Amino acid sequence: MACVQIPDEKCQIREPAEIRAFLKKYGIVFEQWDVEGRIGPDATNEEILDAYAPEIERLKAAHGFVTADVINVNPETPGLDQMLAKFDKEHLHTEDEVRFTVKGSGVFHINPESDTVFSITVESGDLISVPKGTHHWFNLCTDKTIRCIRLFEDMSGWTPHYMEDPAHENYAPLCMGPSYLNGDQGGPDVEEIVKF
Numbered sequence: 251m252a253c254v255q256i257p258d259e260k261c262q263i264r265e266p267a268e269i270r271a272f273l274k275k276y277g278i279v280f281e282q283w284d285v286e287g288r289i290g291p292d293a294t295n296e297e298i299l300d301a302y303a304p305e306i307e308r309l310k311a312a313h314g315f316v317t318a319d320v321i322n323v324n325p326e327t328p329g330l331d332q333m334l335a336k337f338d339k340e341h342l343h344t345e346d347e348v349r350f351t352v353k354g355s356g357v358f359h360i361n362p363e364s365d366t367v368f369s370i371t372v373e374s375g376d377l378i379s380v381p382k383g384t385h386h387w388f389n390l391c392t393d394k395t396i397r398c399i400r401l402f403e404d405m406s407g408w409t410p411h412y413m414e415d416p417a418h419e420n421y422a423p424l425c426m427g428p429s430y431l432n433g434d435q436g437g438p439d440v441e442e443i444v445k446f
């Protein structure tokens with residue numbers, strides 16, 4: 251279940267419809283896909299793409315994406331720290347960044363430039379599409395695990411273009427965990443994010 255945070259305003263948005271409306275103001279698409287029982291815990295990349303083919307084909311038709319693949323990141327991934335270091339600094343792409351989270355979690359920070367920085371924690375079932383040209387950065391949570399479907403027109407569009415005066419150093423990345431969202435006893439389950 252996703253959660254939007256606006257650090258400068260100490261505001262959190264947890265309701266999916268409100269998240270969708272908030273993100274829409276910045277051109278960001280947010281959807282929640284049904285994940286219950288669709289893939290097994292050891293599903294291959296091909297099985298994941300097959301399971302979510304209806305949603306993938308819908309997005310391809312609507313937005314002109316050409317193909318989809320699956321990225322699988324975990325603590326054993328070779329070169330993980332170097333890979334993540336490319337994306338935890340404020341940057342933009344010349345292509346939309348479209349990610350459906352199958353497993354694990356992560357945090358996108360968005361810097362709309364004309365408005366305050368906010369973040370969105372994505373977890374299993376969350377689809378986010380960050381429009382090309384949008385300033386953003388990404389961190390994993392402490393389990394360093396995320397498995398995502400990526401959609402794209404041209405993979406060269408993923409090259410990060412970095413900012414001269416980046417904002418990411420001013421924002422402490424936090425993952426908003428499920429028990430926080432559910433309002434459980436014992437205070438917020440705010441998980442400090444891994445810094446690379």
Ligand SMILES: [Fe+2]
Nearest residue numbers: 337343347386
């Ligand atoms: Fe990015």
